[in-house]
Amino acid sequence: MSTVNETNRLASAGVTLLPMANKSPKAQPDHTRRSERSRRAILDAALELTGESGYQRLTIEAIAARAGVGKQTIYRWWPSKAAVLLDAFIALGEEAAEGEAGLPDTGDLAADLKTVVRATVDELNSPRYDAPSRALAAESVVNPELCAQFTERVLEPQLQLYVRRIRAAQEAGQADPDADPRIALELIVGPLAHRWMLRTLPLTHDYADAVVDLVLRGITPR
Amino acid sequence: MSTVNETNRLASAGVTLLPMANKSPKAQPDHTRRSERSRRAILDAALELTGESGYQRLTIEAIAARAGVGKQTIYRWWPSKAAVLLDAFIALGEEAAEGEAGLPDTGDLAADLKTVVRATVDELNSPRYDAPSRALAAESVVNPELCAQFTERVLEPQLQLYVRRIRAAQEAGQADPDADPRIALELIVGPLAHRWMLRTLPLTHDYADAVVDLVLRGITPR
Amino acid sequence: MSTVNETNRLASAGVTLLPMANKSPKAQPDHTRRSERSRRAILDAALELTGESGYQRLTIEAIAARAGVGKQTIYRWWPSKAAVLLDAFIALGEEAAEGEAGLPDTGDLAADLKTVVRATVDELNSPRYDAPSRALAAESVVNPELCAQFTERVLEPQLQLYVRRIRAAQEAGQADPDADPRIALELIVGPLAHRWMLRTLPLTHDYADAVVDLVLRGITPR
Amino acid sequence: MSTVNETNRLASAGVTLLPMANKSPKAQPDHTRRSERSRRAILDAALELTGESGYQRLTIEAIAARAGVGKQTIYRWWPSKAAVLLDAFIALGEEAAEGEAGLPDTGDLAADLKTVVRATVDELNSPRYDAPSRALAAESVVNPELCAQFTERVLEPQLQLYVRRIRAAQEAGQADPDADPRIALELIVGPLAHRWMLRTLPLTHDYADAVVDLVLRGITPR
DNA sequence: AGCTAATCGAGACGGTACGTCACGTCTTTAG
DNA sequence: CTAAAGACGTGACGTACCGTCTCGATTAGCT
Numbered sequence: 020m021s022t023v024n025e026t027n028r029l030a031s032a033g034v035t036l037l038p039m040a041n042k043s044p045k046a047q048p049d050h051t052r053r054s055e056r057s058r059r060a061i062l063d064a065a066l067e068l069t070g071e072s073g074y075q076r077l078t079i080e081a082i083a084a085r086a087g088v089g090k091q092t093i094y095r096w097w098p099s100k101a102a103v104l105l106d107a108f109i110a111l112g113e114e115a116a117e118g119e120a121g122l123p124d125t126g127d128l129a130a131d132l133k134t135v136v137r138a139t140v141d142e143l144n145s146p147r148y149d150a151p152s153r154a155l156a157a158e159s160v161v162n163p164e165l166c167a168q169f170t171e172r173v174l175e176p177q178l179q180l181y182v183r184r185i186r187a188a189q190e191a192g193q194a195d196p197d198a199d200p201r202i203a204l205e206l207i208v209g210p211l212a213h214r215w216m217l218r219t220l221p222l223t224h225d226y227a228d229a230v231v232d233l234v235l236r237g238i239t240p241r
Numbered sequence: 242m243s244t245v246n247e248t249n250r251l252a253s254a255g256v257t258l259l260p261m262a263n264k265s266p267k268a269q270p271d272h273t274r275r276s277e278r279s280r281r282a283i284l285d286a287a288l289e290l291t292g293e294s295g296y297q298r299l300t301i302e303a304i305a306a307r308a309g310v311g312k313q314t315i316y317r318w319w320p321s322k323a324a325v326l327l328d329a330f331i332a333l334g335e336e337a338a339e340g341e342a343g344l345p346d347t348g349d350l351a352a353d354l355k356t357v358v359r360a361t362v363d364e365l366n367s368p369r370y371d372a373p374s375r376a377l378a379a380e381s382v383v384n385p386e387l388c389a390q391f392t393e394r395v396l397e398p399q400l401q402l403y404v405r406r407i408r409a410a411q412e413a414g415q416a417d418p419d420a421d422p423r424i425a426l427e428l429i430v431g432p433l434a435h436r437w438m439l440r441t442l443p444l445t446h447d448y449a450d451a452v453v454d455l456v457l458r459g460i461t462p463r
Numbered sequence: 464m465s466t467v468n469e470t471n472r473l474a475s476a477g478v479t480l481l482p483m484a485n486k487s488p489k490a491q492p493d494h495t496r497r498s499e500r501s502r503r504a505i506l507d508a509a510l511e512l513t514g515e516s517g518y519q520r521l522t523i524e525a526i527a528a529r530a531g532v533g534k535q536t537i538y539r540w541w542p543s544k545a546a547v548l549l550d551a552f553i554a555l556g557e558e559a560a561e562g563e564a565g566l567p568d569t570g571d572l573a574a575d576l577k578t579v580v581r582a583t584v585d586e587l588n589s590p591r592y593d594a595p596s597r598a599l600a601a602e603s604v605v606n607p608e609l610c611a612q613f614t615e616r617v618l619e620p621q622l623q624l625y626v627r628r629i630r631a632a633q634e635a636g637q638a639d640p641d642a643d644p645r646i647a648l649e650l651i652v653g654p655l656a657h658r659w660m661l662r663t664l665p666l667t668h669d670y671a672d673a674v675v676d677l678v679l680r681g682i683t684p685r
Numbered sequence: 686m687s688t689v690n691e692t693n694r695l696a697s698a699g700v701t702l703l704p705m706a707n708k709s710p711k712a713q714p715d716h717t718r719r720s721e722r723s724r725r726a727i728l729d730a731a732l733e734l735t736g737e738s739g740y741q742r743l744t745i746e747a748i749a750a751r752a753g754v755g756k757q758t759i760y761r762w763w764p765s766k767a768a769v770l771l772d773a774f775i776a777l778g779e780e781a782a783e784g785e786a787g788l789p790d791t792g793d794l795a796a797d798l799k800t801v802v803r804a805t806v807d808e809l810n811s812p813r814y815d816a817p818s819r820a821l822a823a824e825s826v827v828n829p830e831l832c833a834q835f836t837e838r839v840l841e842p843q844l845q846l847y848v849r850r851i852r853a854a855q856e857a858g859q860a861d862p863d864a865d866p867r868i869a870l871e872l873i874v875g876p877l878a879h880r881w882m883l884r885t886l887p888l889t890h891d892y893a894d895a896v897v898d899l900v901l902r903g904i905t906p907r
Numbered sequence: 908a909g910c911t912a913a914t915c916g917a918g919a920c921g922g923t924a925c926g927t928c929a930c931g932t933c934t935t936t937a938g
Numbered sequence: 939c940t941a942a943a944g945a946c947g948t949g950a951c952g953t954a955c956c957g958t959c960t961c962g963a964t965t966a967g968c969t
Binding site for chain 4: 517518597598602604607610622642645649650652653655657658660663670673
């Protein structure tokens, strides 16, 4: 994952140590010839297997077998099972998200946040998303490279939606203009993530509402 | 880990399926004969190795080798490397904590919380604690049994200290008596955990202070 | 076994490295205090287990468990599982043999040999003796110390009975006085053992008779 | 080993329990891709190690290490260390035997048999052959599957040479046509094997000669 | 009859090897 | 050239036994 991207970054920046030998250690495979069929099969298999028996028991060999694919085809395009799962998870998100514009803006910040936050709670509690997202979260805690990819491609785009919605509220005079939207957002997302990850207490709509209420009380203009 | 406790719980509750055969599958080893020397060596080795090369590369075999111990001695007393590390981490905490009474109570809730929260930030940023606590957190995300142990033995005791301090503030009239201390606490701890786990942004004293301020604004009596 | 005997041999030969310390490495246990009950239980368990699952799967731990005995009680008195089995096998033979005088002597050498040889065939084919005697034979092929014990205590006493009977026949003029009884005996016993050990062809009474006939034709006076 | 052959035998005989599922438990590895280099290294290592420290102390791990090979490469092609050693022993024999036609036939049966039998004695006494052949013999005594392979691939081909030579002698009128060559042969080979295996007395040329003489006296035409 | 020393059942311990699984690399054959 | 297939060297897994050791609790044999 990092390997692929770093190499790409370097290559596209024209950074090569040897005149015509940017293939020296390991040439990048030719993306134009890549089999889309295999790619989909691999991502699907990774999601299925993670759901069936968990990330710990997920193996590259099992993915290859389930996808009807040679192991090398996985190693050629991904650096680790975590990277496969990340791509699979993103693909999963894209299916669902189709044309999602951003957070709703009805003019009522509290209502809009609760709408979104309840949806997030439902997603985290749904079996379809639970296993892969837990896997990616856990791996991210312990694997900085994967974490960077995960936050960059999945998490931050989501968080920026909150930032935008809160800024809009500030401009509309519904929130204290001195409050830092980033911190406000983390006060909403952090507690939900905490309950979900460490299972301290059940993650419910009521809890989500309470969190939003408390935070909004903190950033309401006085 | 959970196995041990559940078995004990069931046994002490008189719940046995076969009249006198609660020893059938695998008798518990005899704790009175346990070698304290080996136990310490194992916990120390687990911490050292986690610090040196990370949890992923941590191996039961390496722990055994470093500790000068047979593998079976580890498997006899712990069900997984995660369980070993949890015990090691708790032992590590006990050394440091010696006679720690609870959160300070100077009468100024904001100041007291900031004191504690800054200390937590320092601890999370210290190399000594970083590797093992990340490992346990990551494992907990994905392993409910370990998670239960982790929250029960490490996390919740800490969180209860916050609950007590906030209650004291409520009784002293410094905090809204209708606010739920549990939720307030999670609004403080959750965001810190989120930044630490997913490395979205640096985890600093300033951030901690800002979180505390925002939350306190939410529960200050009006 | 070898350990025990070598120690004894050295000790009785007055070979000691330290003046009064022939107990230095490992004192012999006190035979007068030995528990007969445990000894029997161990020998019985060894035979049973060998019969049930074969010598290869026989373990000291299983013997101890079956016999209701500590492992140390076995290690105290025997140097190896082969030695245990040898003692067990000898005890088994003694039960059967009670007061057996030697080979029959009806005056007809051929008939007498066939009687004995058929009985041997039956014994080798009986499940009771098969497993332990195969185990001891196999071990003897590969373990000279055990082999020495096995031949000295089991095999040779049997073979000497043949020698005596053949000598008697020579004195009675029924066999060539120049023939070597030892070689004659081995020509009878060797082929039976060969068939039994390597299972080349079935070991039957007819085969035994044919062997005896052929050998006797070789040593009949001309 | 036996598994492979039996499966093949059954399959080629059309004996299958399930219609098209003779691949269910574990597909045979692909013999065309087998590494000859590894095969040789494994067989050599097995012989060396058996010679150095005996069959009992021979381990699959040691073979793999010495051969510079993964354990799995051994387990993929052989079911046990005994099977490895059998193949190694056969390879050893093939080197020596190159173009060996059979027993010599000078017209003098006694002389020819003594020539062969003395050579066998020398071989059994040579350190090069001693350890592996003892190991295989011992294992065969106790392991019927290996025994079947051993007799089929090593022992019987040798024995058949005797049968042919004795038949030739019968046809030439030098031996009793009524004598059973198989039994005669076993009377020669059995005693030698017996002395060698159980070390009752030294295995010498003189003994071999005496055995041949005695047997021939039994089958000489009267 | 009481003392004392060895044996006993039990089983934890440091080890070695087992046979299996999965890794990531490499090679072969087919398209 | 990619892809499926899968053999290979490597290394960790969790288990089974090894032979040694340390624990009370018998249990003799000798005062």
